[in-house]
Amino acid sequence: MLTPGSGGSIRLFDLFGIPVRVHFTFLFLVVWFGVYTASRGEPATMPFLVFGLLLLSVVLHELGHALVARRFGIATREIVLYPIGGIARLDSMPSGQAELLIAAAGPLVNLVLGLLLVLGIAAAGVPWSLSGELSATLPWTATANFALFVFNLLPAFPMDGGRILRAFLSLIVGEEKATVFATRLGQGLAVVMALVAVFGPARNLVLLLIALFVFFGASQESAFFRTRSLVRGRSAGEAMMTSFETVAPQDSLEWAVRLFLATHQRDFPVIDAWGRVAGLLDRASLLRGLAAFGRDGAVLEAMDRQPPQVRPDTPLEEVFRTLTGLPQRVVLVVDGDRLRGLVTFEKLMQLIEVLPRI
Numbered sequence: 001m002l003t004p005g006s007g008g009s010i011r012l013f014d015l016f017g018i019p020v021r022v023h024f025t026f027l028f029l030v031v032w033f034g035v036y037t038a039s040r041g042e043p044a045t046m047p048f049l050v051f052g053l054l055l056l057s058v059v060l061h062e063l064g065h066a067l068v069a070r071r072f073g074i075a076t077r078e079i080v081l082y083p084i085g086g087i088a089r090l091d092s093m094p095s096g097q098a099e100l101l102i103a104a105a106g107p108l109v110n111l112v113l114g115l116l117l118v119l120g121i122a123a124a125g126v127p128w129s130l131s132g133e134l135s136a137t138l139p140w141t142a143t144a145n146f147a148l149f150v151f152n153l154l155p156a157f158p159m160d161g162g163r164i165l166r167a168f169l170s171l172i173v174g175e176e177k178a179t180v181f182a183t184r185l186g187q188g189l190a191v192v193m194a195l196v197a198v199f200g201p202a203r204n205l206v207l208l209l210i211a212l213f214v215f216f217g218a219s220q221e222s223a224f225f226r227t228r229s230l231v232r233g234r235s236a237g238e239a240m241m242t243s244f245e246t247v248a249p250q251d252s253l254e255w256a257v258r259l260f261l262a263t264h265q266r267d268f269p270v271i272d273a274w275g276r277v278a279g280l281l282d283r284a285s286l287l288r289g290l291a292a293f294g295r296d297g298a299v300l301e302a303m304d305r306q307p308p309q310v311r312p313d314t315p316l317e318e319v320f321r322t323l324t325g326l327p328q329r330v331v332l333v334v335d336g337d338r339l340r341g342l343v344t345f346e347k348l349m350q351l352i353e354v355l356p357r358i
Helices: 026-039 046-071 096-124 134-152 160-173 175-199 205-231 253-262 283-293 316-324 345-357
Strands: 009-015 018-023 076-082 085-090 267-271 277-282 330-335 338-344
Touching: 018 046, 046 076, 046 085, 046 096, 046 134, 096 134, 096 160, 160 175, 160 205, 175 205, 205 316, 205 345, 253 267, 253 283, 267 338, 277 283, 277 330, 316 330, 316 338, 316 345, 338 345
Parallel strands: 018 076
Antiparallel strands: 009 018, 076 085, 267 277, 330 338
16 A cells, blocks of 8 residues: 555564564454464464565565655655555655556555465465465465455555556546545445445454545545645745744753743754754654753754755645654755745645635
């Protein structure tokens, strides 16, 4: 799956320069599968083998998205694994043919993996069985890859199928109409799944959870597209705050606390004696600095030395995508080495709220 930080996740390793993380809820999948296999009297080591192979399959799925996106000049911030799949957090998502190819890459990886496993099982003469022996891990993994292929092709956001559908339709009717159709179809599909889960012959809690996930994912995609449409054609300079307080690297953290309490500002640019941007002191770094150095510590010791920066002419659409992935939700607007303003997520949302009325 694709999406435009990630709390509650643990960094596992880097792959092709991309951080790979696993969300703590992924462990629920291991527990569920462990209970399921134990109830069938299968080996205790089997859940861990299947878990490892399944995790690898999901990582390769997301890596497929990331590597194709890289071919289009789009970086991937991270890959995060969840119980219902993974998410590749891209810096941006293009439209049209590029979106179609990026979205299709993930499911195709699972299809190829599933076929390779089937061929390997047949060549090795392993009996096709999903229970009873450790050799069943390979059939389980092949089945899981085919399931990931089908599941991700559901024509609903945030599934890859929703993006593939939107990308294909956008080539015919334009991105706006394609997005409206794809999101409404996704929400309709989610309602049908929910009704089947609740009123079907066998009530299915998992299907209900998937239905809720699909419904709200489609709603979020629709809201994201509307927001992106509103800011398109505007620049960071049009949305930046120009009235704000700054601090110096040598200022004490006690002074920063006073500013924090005396103003509504939560993020303070750090400006050196030559008027250049030296860093950013946000609420989180201030608290960490106070814990580590005390109130007499210097701002220099606590500040973020590489704060996110954009130029005044940076498209506001790009700034919006950047802000949605930042924990501090603020970027500095810099011209050369001079600070011109701030764009915060809260102020940008306020601007987006009034844009349709002006």
